[in-house]
Amino acid sequence: MIERIVDEIPRFFTWYNTIFFLQAMGVTLALTLIGCGLGSIFGFALVYGRQTRGRLFTPVRVLIVGYVEIFRRIPFLVLLFIVLFTTEGFGVRVSFFGIALIAICVISTAYISEIIRAGFEAIHRNQWDAAEAMNFGRVATLRYVIMPQAWKVILPPAFAYFVMFIKDTALASQMGVLELTRVAKIFNDRGYSAFLTFGTCLLLYFILSYPLTRFGQRLERRLASSRNR
Amino acid sequence: MPHLEIADLSASYEKGVDVLSGIDLQVERGEILSLIGPSGSGKSTLLRVIVGLLPPDSGRMVVDGTPVNFHDKRSLRDLRGRCAIVFQQYNLFQNMNVMRNVTIAPTKIKKRAAASVRAEAEALLEKVGLGDKHDAYPDELSGGQQQRVAIARALALKPEILLLDEVTSALDPELVNEVLDAVRVLAGEGMTMVVVSHEMGFVREVSTRVAMMDEGRIVETGTPEEIFDRPSAGRTRDFVAKILRG
Numbered sequence: 001m002i003e004r005i006v007d008e009i010p011r012f013f014t015w016y017n018t019i020f021f022l023q024a025m026g027v028t029l030a031l032t033l034i035g036c037g038l039g040s041i042f043g044f045a046l047v048y049g050r051q052t053r054g055r056l057f058t059p060v061r062v063l064i065v066g067y068v069e070i071f072r073r074i075p076f077l078v079l080l081f082i083v084l085f086t087t088e089g090f091g092v093r094v095s096f097f098g099i100a101l102i103a104i105c106v107i108s109t110a111y112i113s114e115i116i117r118a119g120f121e122a123i124h125r126n127q128w129d130a131a132e133a134m135n136f137g138r139v140a141t142l143r144y145v146i147m148p149q150a151w152k153v154i155l156p157p158a159f160a161y162f163v164m165f166i167k168d169t170a171l172a173s174q175m176g177v178l179e180l181t182r183v184a185k186i187f188n189d190r191g192y193s194a195f196l197t198f199g200t201c202l203l204l205y206f207i208l209s210y211p212l213t214r215f216g217q218r219l220e221r222r223l224a225s226s227r228n229r
Numbered sequence: 230m231p232h233l234e235i236a237d238l239s240a241s242y243e244k245g246v247d248v249l250s251g252i253d254l255q256v257e258r259g260e261i262l263s264l265i266g267p268s269g270s271g272k273s274t275l276l277r278v279i280v281g282l283l284p285p286d287s288g289r290m291v292v293d294g295t296p297v298n299f300h301d302k303r304s305l306r307d308l309r310g311r312c313a314i315v316f317q318q319y320n321l322f323q324n325m326n327v328m329r330n331v332t333i334a335p336t337k338i339k340k341r342a343a344a345s346v347r348a349e350a351e352a353l354l355e356k357v358g359l360g361d362k363h364d365a366y367p368d369e370l371s372g373g374q375q376q377r378v379a380i381a382r383a384l385a386l387k388p389e390i391l392l393l394d395e396v397t398s399a400l401d402p403e404l405v406n407e408v409l410d411a412v413r414v415l416a417g418e419g420m421t422m423v424v425v426s427h428e429m430g431f432v433r434e435v436s437t438r439v440a441m442m443d444e445g446r447i448v449e450t451g452t453p454e455e456i457f458d459r460p461s462a463g464r465t466r467d468f469v470a471k472i473l474r475g
Contacts (some may be wrong), residue, residue: 053316130320133280134386135309144333148324 005196009121024183027203028209031100031169031179032208036162039108046113047104047120051138064113071110077171079103084175085140100172100179104165111197151223159216163209180204230294231255232421233279233313233390240278240286248274252288255389259419261433265456266442267468272425273317275442276392279423293389313388317395319375321367321382325370326381327354328363329380339386346385350452353381358410373404377411384415391415394426429472433457441465 049057068091071079083103088096094102123146131141173182184201188194233256240249249271256262266463273281273469277283279290284299291297292311298304321330330352337343354360357377376396383391393412397405409431416422426432432439432453439456441448441464449462457473460466 126316126318126320129282130316130322132311133282133309133314135306135338140338144337145322145324149292159396 005193008192008196012196021183021200021204024180026207027177027179028166028169029208031104031172032162032166033103035101036108038105038111038164043112043116046109047116059186068110068113071107072114076107077166077174078106080171080175096175096177100175100177102182108165112158115157115161116154119150120151124147155216155220159213163212166205166209232258232293234291236289238285238290239281240274240285243430248445252447254440254447255285255420256423258421261416261424261435262438263420263424263426263439265275265439271445272442273394276314276394276423276425278310280392281308290430311389312382312392313386313396314392315379315383315396317398319379321366321375321378321419323455326366327359327362327378335385350385353384357381357412371395372400373402373407376400376408380411391419393422395427397428441468
């Protein structure tokens with residue numbers, strides 16, 4: 001087997017094959033970053049909406065809780081097909097990349113909003129009370145008091161989730177999005193050994209996720225040392 | 230005209246379970262009113278209502294001649310602009326040092342000039358004996374020091390009415406006096422104050438009037454001498470006897 005791989009390597013790592021792989025890596029990265037980035041923004045918005053008070057906003061809160069509870073429970077692959085068939089059903093032409101991105105946003109919004117909510121709730125009630133009694137509005141309370149303390153609680157699970165999602169984007173290959181796993185499969189189908197193609201694929205996933213993990217750890221340390229408790 | 234007037238006010242955390250019922254209270258300008266009574270009698274809840282953290286279910290509150298509408302943002306803002314509260318658990322912002330805790334609301338919320346706020350904060354911290362702790366974070370301070378920062382923070386808001394909610398209850402006994410001394414200084418300056426305290430010696434010394442609360446009602450109000458030496462209500466007699474004995 002080793003001989004076969006050694007024999008294949010020069011043929012495998014040609015200029016065009018390498019570019020093809022790197023492009024796929026770019027797609028995986030784009031799906032993860034855009035999906036989780038938008039998911040963080042929308043997730044924050046959901047938490048903000050969920051914290052509204054008064055009867056007037058009850059429907060908003062019910063919708064948000066329903067959204068979060070449903071989409072945290074649907075497997076990513078199932079959601080991919082739901083988005084695919086829904087867009088087709090409405091006659092909307094969306095690229096496979098677009099469909100994967102929509103599905104990722106839908107799920108990451110639900111997950112990340114829960115991570116952010118848990119972070120906010122870890123901050124003692126008396127911090128909100130003190131801010132409110134001093135006439136802080138909700139935005140000012142979040143900005144000056146809650147967020148600086150909640151970061152530390154939010155970041156570790158958020159980064160764990162981002163890294164997990166890099167891997168989950170592999171499921172988009174099932175639909176034909178040309179991301180890492182799909183491209184590895186294509187090479188495998190062309191006759192390159194599975195060890196070589198998926199081994200390369202594995203290495204590239206590691207190269208993607210390891211820096212993200214390290215970045216998360218550094219951010220944690222920096223925020224932790226800025227005296228939050 | 231009383232500085233703070235409360236009439237027939239009821240409040241609850243859960244519907245149907247009144248924590249305060251039919252509260253009538255008048256506090257004159259410059260008066261120091263102490264609320265005493267057993268735990269759970271509604272003293273702290275009354276302070277939360279006064280500072281606008283808990284909207285009452287019914288009743289009226291008038292501050293300096295202006296009725297408070299607890300469901301109107303502007304009215305609430307106005308109320309909180311006049312009152313400041315010091316909490317039992319200090320509630321200092323854990324992510325800010327002492328100076329920032331004191332200056333953040335005046336600069337960021339009231340939008341006052343940073344330099345003058347800072348000068349005032351320095352004077353206030355000096356006054357509560359913490360002139361050397363500007364850069365310390367709350368978790369580096371003792372309970373007594375934190376509570377004195379909280380008092381300085383409340384005063385930096387330049388309140389007309391200062392509310393003190395059991396400010397010494399969370400403190401070790403040897404730290405109680407440093408906080409009470411800080412309050413004594415204020416008491417001498419003629420600020421209107423509503424004080425919840427279990428320190429009866431202190432209550433007797435600084436109060437101009439004392440209100441006894443029990444089960445969400447005000448049982449009796451009077452001068453410290455009347456309440457402690459000649460209580461008229463049975464409930465007050467029992468409470469005072471128990472406290473003074475203990």
